[in-house]
Amino acid sequence: AQSVSQHNHHVILSEAASLELGCNYSYGGTVNLFWYVQYPGQHLQLLLKYFSGDPLVKGIKGFEAEFIKSKFSFNLRKPSVQWSDTAEYFCAIGGSQGNLIFGKGTKLSVKP
Amino acid sequence: EAQVTQNPRYLITVTGKKLTVTCSQNMNHEYMSWYRQDPGLGLRQIYYSMNVEVTDKGDVPEGYKVSRKEKRNFPLILESPSPNQTSLYFCASSERGSLTDTQYFGPGTRLTVL
Numbered sequence: 001a002q003s004v005s006q007h008n009h010h011v012i013l014s015e016a017a018s019l020e021l022g023c024n025y026s027y028g029g030t031v032n033l034f035w036y037v038q039y040p041g042q043h044l045q046l047l048l049k050y051f052s053g054d055p056l057v058k059g060i061k062g063f064e065a066e067f068i069k070s071k072f073s074f075n076l077r078k079p080s081v082q083w084s085d086t087a088e089y090f091c092a093i094g095g096s097q098g099n100l101i102f103g104k105g106t107k108l109s110v111k112p
Numbered sequence: 113e114a115q116v117t118q119n120p121r122y123l124i125t126v127t128g129k130k131l132t133v134t135c136s137q138n139m140n141h142e143y144m145s146w147y148r149q150d151p152g153l154g155l156r157q158i159y160y161s162m163n164v165e166v167t168d169k170g171d172v173p174e175g176y177k178v179s180r181k182e183k184r185n186f187p188l189i190l191e192s193p194s195p196n197q198t199s200l201y202f203c204a205s206s207e208r209g210s211l212t213d214t215q216y217f218g219p220g221t222r223l224t225v226l
Contacts, residue, residue, distance in 0.1 A: 009152075032211045032212055036217075042219070043202065043218060043219045044202065045217075046214055046215075051212050090154060094211040095157075096211075097168070097170070097209075098143050098162065098206065098209025098210060098211070098213065099145060099160055099170060100155070100157075100215055103154055104152055104153060104154040105154050
């Protein structure tokens with residue numbers, strides 16, 4: 001069965017710090033991977049997605065993620081965070097039913 | 113504007129009182145689904161629909177019903193709500209429900225069952 005693990009429950013950073021949020025998945029076949037962001041009080045928005053090709057995926061708002069097949073990982077990165085990046089971040093894998101299987105989420109708090 | 117809408121956005125009810133949360137999308141998407149979000153558990157799929165009149169259970173379907181009579185609407189029905197259904201609910205849609213489709217989420221409905 002497919003599953004997604006996000007190891008950091010809550011990350012606190014100062015503005016301009018670099019960000020890396022971990023995501024590991026379990027599935028032996030072809031994977032489709034996603035990162036969604038949920039700003040306080042808002043719905044989920046797609047940050048980026050990986051289906052195939054270049055394992056380094058660039059998304060919106062300066063975020064990027066790297067698919068490392070040998071490590072079953074799809075970590076999210078941003079070189080310099082801003083206060084406005086405060087949100088909850090969800091890694092997800094595409095399921096066989098057309099659904100998304102989400103990790104438990106990582107809350108990011110950025111101190112101004 | 114392409115969007116998924118849900119109503120109501122907030123609802124407080126009592127145990128056993130039937131309720132319906134509506135979901136509508138204007139993107140002509142075939143695939144629609146419902147998720148619930150609980151702290152520390154992320155989002156879990158309740159039900160999904162591949163097209164009109166085609167629905168199936170997700171990971172946590174107990175206590176919920178859905179219907180898909182029209183392509184644009186996918187209401188979530190709680191026949192007899194219980195406190196453990198207190199949660200934040202999201203409706204989502206995608207073009208075909210394939211693995212590569214981007215899912216678009218509604219704004220969420222925060223339900224409290226007393």
